[in-house]
Amino acid sequence: MSSLLECRDLVKAYGDHTVVDEVGFSIAEGEAYGLLGPNGAGKTTTISMLVGLLAPDAGSVTVAGVPVADDPIAAKRLVGFVPQEIALYPELSARENLRFFGRLYGLGRSELSTRIDELLEMVSLADRADDRVGHYSGGMKRRANIAVALLHQPRLLILDEPTVGVDPQSRAAILDQVERWVADGMSLLYTSHYMEEVERVCTRVGIIDRGRLVADGTRRELVAELGGTDRVELVLDGDIGAAAEKLRTVQGITEAVVTGPTTVQLLVIGGRTLLPGMLEAVSGSAAVTGVEVIEPDLEAAFLHLTGSTLRD
Amino acid sequence: MTAPRPVRALVVANLSRQVRDKVGMFFVVVMPFVTILFVGMALGTGGSALPVGVVADDGDATARLVLAELETNEDLEITRADTADEVRADVRNGRLAAGLIIPSGSSGLELVMTPSSGSGMAARGAIDVAVGKAAAVLEATSAAEAAGAAPDDAVAYVEEAQSDAVAVSIESSGDQGEGDAPTGFAYTAPANLLLFTFINSMAVAAALVESRRLGMIRRALVAPVRSRQVLAGEAVSRFLVALAQSLLIIVVSSLLFGVQWGDPFGVTAVVVLFCLIATGAAMMVGAWVKQPQQAPAIGMPIGIVLGMLGGCLWPREVAGDALSTIGYVSPHTWAMDALLTLADPGTGITSILPELAVLAGMAVLALGVAVVAFRRRAMVTG
Numbered sequence: 001m002s003s004l005l006e007c008r009d010l011v012k013a014y015g016d017h018t019v020v021d022e023v024g025f026s027i028a029e030g031e032a033y034g035l036l037g038p039n040g041a042g043k044t045t046t047i048s049m050l051v052g053l054l055a056p057d058a059g060s061v062t063v064a065g066v067p068v069a070d071d072p073i074a075a076k077r078l079v080g081f082v083p084q085e086i087a088l089y090p091e092l093s094a095r096e097n098l099r100f101f102g103r104l105y106g107l108g109r110s111e112l113s114t115r116i117d118e119l120l121e122m123v124s125l126a127d128r129a130d131d132r133v134g135h136y137s138g139g140m141k142r143r144a145n146i147a148v149a150l151l152h153q154p155r156l157l158i159l160d161e162p163t164v165g166v167d168p169q170s171r172a173a174i175l176d177q178v179e180r181w182v183a184d185g186m187s188l189l190y191t192s193h194y195m196e197e198v199e200r201v202c203t204r205v206g207i208i209d210r211g212r213l214v215a216d217g218t219r220r221e222l223v224a225e226l227g228g229t230d231r232v233e234l235v236l237d238g239d240i241g242a243a244a245e246k247l248r249t250v251q252g253i254t255e256a257v258v259t260g261p262t263t264v265q266l267l268v269i270g271g272r273t274l275l276p277g278m279l280e281a282v283s284g285s286a287a288v289t290g291v292e293v294i295e296p297d298l299e300a301a302f303l304h305l306t307g308s309t310l311r312d
Numbered sequence: 313m314t315a316p317r318p319v320r321a322l323v324v325a326n327l328s329r330q331v332r333d334k335v336g337m338f339f340v341v342v343m344p345f346v347t348i349l350f351v352g353m354a355l356g357t358g359g360s361a362l363p364v365g366v367v368a369d370d371g372d373a374t375a376r377l378v379l380a381e382l383e384t385n386e387d388l389e390i391t392r393a394d395t396a397d398e399v400r401a402d403v404r405n406g407r408l409a410a411g412l413i414i415p416s417g418s419s420g421l422e423l424v425m426t427p428s429s430g431s432g433m434a435a436r437g438a439i440d441v442a443v444g445k446a447a448a449v450l451e452a453t454s455a456a457e458a459a460g461a462a463p464d465d466a467v468a469y470v471e472e473a474q475s476d477a478v479a480v481s482i483e484s485s486g487d488q489g490e491g492d493a494p495t496g497f498a499y500t501a502p503a504n505l506l507l508f509t510f511i512n513s514m515a516v517a518a519a520l521v522e523s524r525r526l527g528m529i530r531r532a533l534v535a536p537v538r539s540r541q542v543l544a545g546e547a548v549s550r551f552l553v554a555l556a557q558s559l560l561i562i563v564v565s566s567l568l569f570g571v572q573w574g575d576p577f578g579v580t581a582v583v584v585l586f587c588l589i590a591t592g593a594a595m596m597v598g599a600w601v602k603q604p605q606q607a608p609a610i611g612m613p614i615g616i617v618l619g620m621l622g623g624c625l626w627p628r629e630v631a632g633d634a635l636s637t638i639g640y641v642s643p644h645t646w647a648m649d650a651l652l653t654l655a656d657p658g659t660g661i662t663s664i665l666p667e668l669a670v671l672a673g674m675a676v677l678a679l680g681v682a683v684v685a686f687r688r689r690a691m692v693t694g
Contacts, residue, residue, distance in 0.1 A: 103321035
């Protein structure tokens, strides 16, 4: 498959702080690529460079062979971008917002009108098309937000946290729709805090941490990097910080991260065999009220690669 | 010539948003006229006469003459008071536009008025005329007596001379029709045009801040458009709102209040340049503040202070020399001077070239700073 998006050695720094450090990956035609990373990892800055909003200090981005730096207008025509925020005028209706963006993309009057009707139908907003967006529910706003990015029928769709702040029903509807687009062969770059969304939608995943791309591969490839490592979640009652500290000293435990007021996640080589040692290590600090050993998954791979959970 | 499509798209969207903002439209459409009406009436409207209190001794010749002259003026409503303190109190609390105390046997008259009151200023003009006429009669009578006439004969000669004299009158060829009382609208209409256009430009900057906050500008920049087109779309939107408000005030004040604005080319030049300055100010506010509600909170006081310095709230003459001089930093001052000059008959755009030059310079400066600020702060996308 040929690469639709190719970014190489992207660097962006603000003063002494390097936000994106030699990040490079590619997305093939028809591929759904997930970019995972905790807050502040450099995802949004990377995406800003991909869509031509921000000039990289070094490195290059090409979309379908068009260098973004040399011909940003041509490159932008190939990309649809769904920002994390609801970037719609609340005083205007969904139809008016779509018309506004359609004009920015240079669509002709009749083409735009037809396309708006199609998209409103696609995102199930046809019956509320002329209501002000400010009166919409969170899920409806999200759907309208996505529709805008599809107006000009882009070859690559970039979705930055498209389900943030929506109810479970709307989230499911959005994911169903994205899955259908992927099945139809749309190329996708998807970022999310929700590991399960990326696992569900994407065929390949890049993990970005502290500005660096620390892993890039299919789900199977990333999980395979864990070897015989299991993810273990302990539910504790007591001094959870001290317990985590003690767990880190146990041989075979490679990571111990406090993930909630009563939970610690561990990466353990041979999870089941080390359980007695874990229980003994925390016994002075906390009582164990629950244990779950989870088979190697993307979450474990993320923890292994970054030393933190995705929502840290 | 048509604007590029992205610029038009932004303008259409922004104007649609403005029209749907009921509070914003109230300030753009209704508020200026309410203010013009009430301030215009306070500065001296047609219709009711100005109440003037007079303390005078009927036995005094000077008092009789001044009273007679005052009572011939239909624009004044003369009421007699017993004491000077009573008149002073009534002027202070606004029941009287002005007061006149005529001491018995003295030619030193005391005028009581509040300098910042428009009606007081108007009453003063009428009182000055009446006192001047009375003084002229007294001087003529004294001259007749000095020439040998008996006092009663001297009075008779002067009265005869007055009736025989050709009346010298000035006929207004300006905005006031014959018999119309002078109105304050000729002043308040341009003053409020400048005041509200500027303040509302600052207030509508809230929509610009909201566009930034929502990520609309960022998203627009993802589209295949140039950043200068997005900048132009935002600027033209603010400019058109300011221009529309100015035109509305000009048209409605002409039709409802009979305000004559003068040379249309001159007025257009002043208004366009002033709207460009207001647009620059709005873009600066839109670039600098972080929350939409901060725009009117910052813009309103700035607009009012500049309006005060520029004579939009009261005539600059009453503010004193120091403030009047400081006022030249305000675009309102130059625009107000230009509009008041244009309202005089016989003037045109050539009469206001210095004001236009200063306004053009201010517009270039305001827009230049705004473009730099907006590019640096509102279009930074990292």
